[in-house]
Each structure stands twice: as C-alpha cells, then as structure tokens.
Amino acid sequence: MSLLLELHEVTHFYGRVCALSGVTLNVEPGPIGLVGQNGAGKSTLLQILLGLIRPTHGTAVVLGQNVRTAGLALRGRVGYMPEHGGLVTGLAGVEYVALAGELCGMPRKQALRRGHETLSQLGLEDARYRPLDQYSVGMVQRLKLAATLVHDPDLLLLDEPTSGLDPEGRTAMLHLLESLASRPGKSLLLASHLLGDIERVCQSAIILRQGQVLKVGRIDELRTTRPRSFRLRWDGDAAPYLAGLRERGVQIELDGKPGQAKALVPTDWQTREFFAEAHRQSLPLTGLEPEEEDLQAVYQRLMTAPPEPAGRTA
Amino acid sequence: MSVDTAGYRRWAGRQLPNALACWPIARSGLVLVLRRKLFWLLLALAALHFLFIFATIYLKFQIAAQNPGLERFVNQVLRSVTGTGETYREFMFRQGTVTMLVLAFAGGMLVGDDMRRGGLTFYLSRRIGRWHYVVGKLLAIGLLVSLTTTLPALVLYIEYGLLTNSFSYFRENLGILVGILGYGLVMAVTLALLLFALAAWLHKTVPLVMAWACLFVLLPALGELLQDVFDDRHWLLLSLWRDIRLVGTWFFGGIDTERELAMLNPSLAIVLGVCIVSTLALVPRVRAVRVVQ
Numbered sequence: 001m002s003l004l005l006e007l008h009e010v011t012h013f014y015g016r017v018c019a020l021s022g023v024t025l026n027v028e029p030g031p032i033g034l035v036g037q038n039g040a041g042k043s044t045l046l047q048i049l050l051g052l053i054r055p056t057h058g059t060a061v062v063l064g065q066n067v068r069t070a071g072l073a074l075r076g077r078v079g080y081m082p083e084h085g086g087l088v089t090g091l092a093g094v095e096y097v098a099l100a101g102e103l104c105g106m107p108r109k110q111a112l113r114r115g116h117e118t119l120s121q122l123g124l125e126d127a128r129y130r131p132l133d134q135y136s137v138g139m140v141q142r143l144k145l146a147a148t149l150v151h152d153p154d155l156l157l158l159d160e161p162t163s164g165l166d167p168e169g170r171t172a173m174l175h176l177l178e179s180l181a182s183r184p185g186k187s188l189l190l191a192s193h194l195l196g197d198i199e200r201v202c203q204s205a206i207i208l209r210q211g212q213v214l215k216v217g218r219i220d221e222l223r224t225t226r227p228r229s230f231r232l233r234w235d236g237d238a239a240p241y242l243a244g245l246r247e248r249g250v251q252i253e254l255d256g257k258p259g260q261a262k263a264l265v266p267t268d269w270q271t272r273e274f275f276a277e278a279h280r281q282s283l284p285l286t287g288l289e290p291e292e293e294d295l296q297a298v299y300q301r302l303m304t305a306p307p308e309p310a311g312r313t314a
Numbered sequence: 315m316s317v318d319t320a321g322y323r324r325w326a327g328r329q330l331p332n333a334l335a336c337w338p339i340a341r342s343g344l345v346l347v348l349r350r351k352l353f354w355l356l357l358a359l360a361a362l363h364f365l366f367i368f369a370t371i372y373l374k375f376q377i378a379a380q381n382p383g384l385e386r387f388v389n390q391v392l393r394s395v396t397g398t399g400e401t402y403r404e405f406m407f408r409q410g411t412v413t414m415l416v417l418a419f420a421g422g423m424l425v426g427d428d429m430r431r432g433g434l435t436f437y438l439s440r441r442i443g444r445w446h447y448v449v450g451k452l453l454a455i456g457l458l459v460s461l462t463t464t465l466p467a468l469v470l471y472i473e474y475g476l477l478t479n480s481f482s483y484f485r486e487n488l489g490i491l492v493g494i495l496g497y498g499l500v501m502a503v504t505l506a507l508l509l510f511a512l513a514a515w516l517h518k519t520v521p522l523v524m525a526w527a528c529l530f531v532l533l534p535a536l537g538e539l540l541q542d543v544f545d546d547r548h549w550l551l552l553s554l555w556r557d558i559r560l561v562g563t564w565f566f567g568g569i570d571t572e573r574e575l576a577m578l579n580p581s582l583a584i585v586l587g588v589c590i591v592s593t594l595a596l597v598p599r600v601r602a603v604r605v606v607q
Contacts, residue, residue: 050439072332072441080439085432090346090423102338103440105329114325121322147436152325183322 002064004029004155004187005049010058012044019044020055021211031181033198033219034191035299036208042191045208046157049189050080063154076104079148083160086144087132093119094128097146104151111150118146122176138169145176155187156180162197170197177201195295205295207302214302222298228269233260233287234278241281248273262291335442339450343424344457352419357462360412364466367405368473371395375477397474397483399490399566405470406463406497407559410530413462413505414555417455418526421509422519424454429599430517444600448510455509456502464498489567496565501558504585508554511592514599530555547573548580554588557581 005027012020020041036042047053049062051071060067065074088096094115101111119128122142127135135143141161148156161177162170178201181188192198198205199219207215215222234241242252242261251264263274271288278285347353374392378385395401428434428451437447471494475483484491508529516522530553537552550556560574560581569575 052438072443075439076329076441082432082435082439086435086439087431088342088346088433088436089427089431090349091342095342095345099338099342100436100440103335103437103442105332105335105441106325106327107330108338110325110327117323149322150325151441180322185324 002029003027003061004032004063005189006059006061008059010045010048010055010060012041012048012053013056014044019211020048023058023211023213025206025213025216027204027206027216029185029187030204031177031188031190031202033195033202033205033295034189034208035193035195035198035205035295036214037303039210040208041211042208043159044211046080046159046189046191049157050078051075076151077153078155078157079151079153080157081144081148081159081161083163086147087140089132092129092131093124093135093143093146096132096143097150100147101150106151114150115146118150119143122146123172137164138166138172141165141169141173142176145173149180154185155189158188158190158192160192160194161190162192162194174200195299199295207299209303215298219295222295228265228267229291230263230265230271230274231260231287231289231291232263232274232285235259235284235286238283241278241283244277244281245274248277260287329441332442332446335440335446336450336453339437339442339447340453340457343451343454346423347420347454347458350423353416356412356416356419360409360416360462360466363405363409363412364470367395367470371397371470371474371477395474397478397487399487399493401474402467402471402490402494403497403559403563403566406467406494406501406562407555409463409466410555413459413501414526414530416458416462417505417509418523419519420455420458421513421522421526422517425451425510425513426517426519426522429514434600438600448596448600451510452503452506455506459502459505460498463501464494467494467498493562493566497559497562500561500565500585504554504558504589507589507592507596511595511599514596547577551577551580551584554584557584561585 003026005025007023007025010020010023011018023041023045034042034045044053048055048060048067051062051067051074054068062074063077065077067074088099091099094112097115097118098108098111101114102108106114116128119125122145124139124142124146127139132140132143141164145158145161148158158177162173165173174197177188177190180186181201188201190198190202202219204218205216205222206213238259238261245263246252249266250269253262253264255262274288275285370392374388374395377388389396394404428437434447438444468491471487471490475481475487509526512525513522516525534550534553534556537549540549540552541547558581560569560578563569563574564578564582569578
C-alpha cells in the first residue's frame, strides 16, 4: 500500500522562529489524529501538507506527490476544513459548497448538483438556500465539512471539526467522521485538542511538541507502552497492605472511593506479587483489574517525557 | 437533522484548468454585491445619467429628421452628444461619482470580508493559487467599473451609429471604439488594483469609504487649491480620476491642447505608480502563510 504522508527531515522557520524541526514521518492511509499544544507546529504541518508553504528544509510527499512541485494538483485531492473562518458570508449554503467545488476544478453544473447532494447527506437539505450568516455553529461546521467533501478528496485535513459544537452536535459530527473514515480510499488527518474525539475516530496519532514529533503510531500501540496501572479492590483495613506495596516501589493513588485504589507498578513488577503481599497481610483482595490508559493519559505522560529521535512510521 | 453518509458517492469527473477558477470567484463576488439593495440604488443612479444621454441622442436625431432646418440649432444646444470621442469620454468621466460610490461600498464586501472573516482560507485552500484569487477579485471589481462606465458608453456608441442609418459611422469611428475600450481598461485596472489593496489593508467599509473619499474628493480639491495658490497646473495631478481620464484620452486618438499634452506623461506615471504600489501592497495580504493561523 502506498503511503499517505512521507515527510523527511521537514523543517520550517518563520524568520528565526523554528516551527517544525526535522520532522520525519511515514504514515499509511487511514484516519490519523494530529495532537499537540498551541505552537506545537500543527498548523504549519497542515500548511505544508496543503502545499501552501514550502518547508525551509526537507521533503514532504502527500498522496505520492511532492508538495514542492505539485501544490495545486495536490489541493485538488485534499480537502481542508479550517477551525475558524473559511466562510464567504452573503452566499447561500449551496452556493458556497458549489463554489468550493468549482474552485477545485469541477464544472459548474456538476458542482451545484454535488453541492445539493452533499448538503442533503449532511442533514442541511432544508437550509441550502439560507445565507451563511443565518447558520448556527453546528450547521456551519457541517457546511464547512460539505465544502471540504464536495470534490471527493482522498485526504481530509480537519482542524478542530467539533470546535464550538454542543454535545449532541459533537456526537453527530464524530459519527459522521467515523462513517467517512470507514469509507475505502478516504483518509483523515484530524487535528484536535479533544483527545477523546481523536480516540473515537482515528486509528493512528501523531503527537507533536515544540515542532518535533514526540510520538507517532497506532493508538492501541501507544497505549501498550504505558506504565502498568491497576485498579485494586479489597474488603477491610488495607493500610498495612498499601504500605507494604509502597515499600516495594508501587505508587498508590487513593481517589476517594472506599475499598479501592489505583496502583502504578515498576517495570519489573509481577502481577502475582499483589496476591503474595495480600496473603502476607491477610487482606482479602476482591478485585484486580489492569487499567486501560486513554489517549489523554498517553498524551500527558508523553508531554512530560523527553522527545525521542525522529523517523517514525504509523 | 439526520446524517446519511451511506448515500455518499465518489466524484470522478474531469477537473477544469485552474485558470478558469477566476470566473467563479468573480461571479460570486458580483453576486455578493448585487444582493444588496444599496448597490441597485447606486446602479440606478448611474443608469439615470446613461438614460439621459441615451434619450438626448435619440431626440437629436428625431428633431434633425423631422425638421432638417433645426439641425444646426440642435447641434449647438446638444453639444455634448456630437458622436465624437469627446461625447463618450465625457460620459465615462461623469459616471465617476457613482462608480466611486459603488466601489467604496463594494470593497469591504469583495475583499475586506475575506481578510477579516477568513474567506481567504476558503479560497486558498482549494486548487487555486493566490494569483487566481487576486485575478478573480480584480475581475469582479473591474466588471463593476465597466458596468457603470464602459458598457453604457458602448451602448451609446452603438445607438449613435444605428441612428445614423448607415454603417459608415462605425467604419469611420473605429478609433472611438478603441478609445472607449482603452479608457475603460485603464479605469478598471487602476481602480481595481487600488481598491483591492486598500480593502486588503483596511478591511471594513467605513475606513475604506474614508480613505476612498480622501483619494477622490479631498486630494482633487487640495490639488485645485494648490494650483490656484501656486499657479502651477501640475498640482492637478493629485486627482487620480483626472489622471486616468488624461491617459484614457490618449486612447481616443490624441490630445487636443498643449497643456494637456504636457500633463500626459506625469499622469501616466502616476497611474502606473498607483498600479505598481497597489500590487506591491496587496501581495503580502494574500500570502499563503496567512491562510492557516
């Protein structure tokens, strides 16, 4: 399978400020999350992938095309949905979507027909002829997605698509993105601060910090690299038991729930040692469950760790 | 509102060349402008002057046909409609007031809003370059200018020619056609570039109208004042609209007076200078780096 993104030592400077530093990535097609704090380089990476700016150093190949030489052709195969702006106020919904199609090279009639179709599929059929100024936040997000989809791009670059949506709208948008991501030949690059959204829609994630790739890989693989974490449950007085575990290097977090605690164990820890210690202290353990680390926890852990060397594959 | 992506189907049509994307940009720009009632009012004002001249030409020919004895008298009274280049040049010049008003109010909608509300992101993230965007917007502004100046002037030219009942008028006055088109082109290009650059920097309508008024009302008035004070006609060059007319006059086949001839080169330099400075000023406002912020 050909790669979706191939970035080699991509570096970009704005004057003296380094926005991206030696980013090397090989990403396979599919739904991918792009995670990072403000200033991490997400927007610069999106610009480079869109072919809008040329990287100061390095090469970037998207969908098999070099962004340096095929910027315009590339944008015909990519759809970009910005978080803010991106509207031409005064136009009606269908005019806006059709214009997006025409700007991607579609003939007017086809762009209009496709605009109607896309808006209907996204639940905006009744609002097609309404001026954009009269759209709600949720409708605007759907509309922008429609304009992104109208020319049937192979790659969707989505910048905070659930931003400003109420819970119901957010669920609907995520459902929609999941549905799109499952379609053959469609890839998503979803930039979001809401890691739950990325976890729900994407299979892989790229985590950026200060212009460098901190981690990249399948989300389930990122989870497997977590420090081992367990939830313990017991009956009775567990103070001596917990003290015994602490002496052996286990970090205990009491979260206020009676009869249970979270335990972070050292790397060489054997699970049976929980039972051995409970036996020594004569404490009946009623539960021992490995805790699933979510992307939020992975992200927080990685943000506090030093960056690893570049050169990743997802 | 339900979502139904099951019906989503692929599109595999042939993509048109990028250069053709300029037209949808221009068309949508005109749609935005013409949706406002204010512009219809301004265009109606422009149409009034046009209809007046149109009716005058018609009247002149009717009187001359029915009463040949009055022809000389009519020609004397209606000196502004002689069918020479002067007729159309003056008509286009006098349309200036309405044209300026249209442009002052349209600039914010056509360009300013794109900069202020992120419309530029919409355009530049598609399969077009920034020059397609610029050309599309310039085309929209240019068409607005032509709608109030060049197009009605052409209609008057055709009317005059048809009322002569022979094609000799068209044959003998091809230079006038060149003049109308040339003057119109100079006007459209200069004003479009200037408006684009100002709107790209000022964004909102009110500051844009003020800047526009400074350029086309205050500066000419100042020029006339300084000309009176210093007794130097070069101060009149401060009126860009006048400069454009002088350059446009050249297209009509020559300049009548020595004084105007002496002013032609400085006027041309000013018009070119405005175009170059405007182009240089608009370039940083449409840099792709501004698209994703």
